[in-house]
Amino acid sequence: MTIMDERLVLADAAVLTEIAQDATGIVGSVLDFGAGKNAAGDAQTPNIGEGGNACLTLVCIGADFASSGTPVLTAALVSAEDAALTTNPVTHASFPLAADAAVGDILFRGFVPKGITKRYLGLKVTVADAALTAGAVTGWIDSDAPTPVELK
Numbered sequence: 001m002t003i004m005d006e007r008l009v010l011a012d013a014a015v016l017t018e019i020a021q022d023a024t025g026i027v028g029s030v031l032d033f034g035a036g037k038n039a040a041g042d043a044q045t046p047n048i049g050e051g052g053n054a055c056l057t058l059v060c061i062g063a064d065f066a067s068s069g070t071p072v073l074t075a076a077l078v079s080a081e082d083a084a085l086t087t088n089p090v091t092h093a094s095f096p097l098a099a100d101a102a103v104g105d106i107l108f109r110g111f112v113p114k115g116i117t118k119r120y121l122g123l124k125v126t127v128a129d130a131a132l133t134a135g136a137v138t139g140w141i142d143s144d145a146p147t148p149v150e151l152k
Helices: none
Strands: 009-015 024-034 055-060 071-079 089-099 107-110 120-128 132-134 134-140
Touching: 009 132, 024 134, 089 107
Parallel strands: none
Antiparallel strands: 009 024, 009 134, 024 120, 055 107, 055 134, 071 089, 071 120
């Protein structure tokens, strides 16, 4: 059984129709890992994924994907030094999304690369060739790669 920490949910039924054709947009929320300090008071950067296997899961939810054309969809897990994910961005994983996804389909499930050291982490989706007219996703990070129980 998956226990989702709301602070590690990147997208909660995030609508993909808001991303225009031939554009890229941030989907859902951007996680802020803060600018922390160690016990000695020295600044330190975040470093997620070192404590175990962190997994990203992305599921089609709410509505099947639909389009008036044939969209090419690509998602990317991106970290950066700003919440807009534009200052010194690093793409940690990039993967295609099925343009014909149905509610409940698992679009992606895989491990988050170790050693992410930027303050902000988010999910970007690129929509090419044709915009979506329907479709939403929920995505989160947790400690393993379980099958979601009931997301419909």
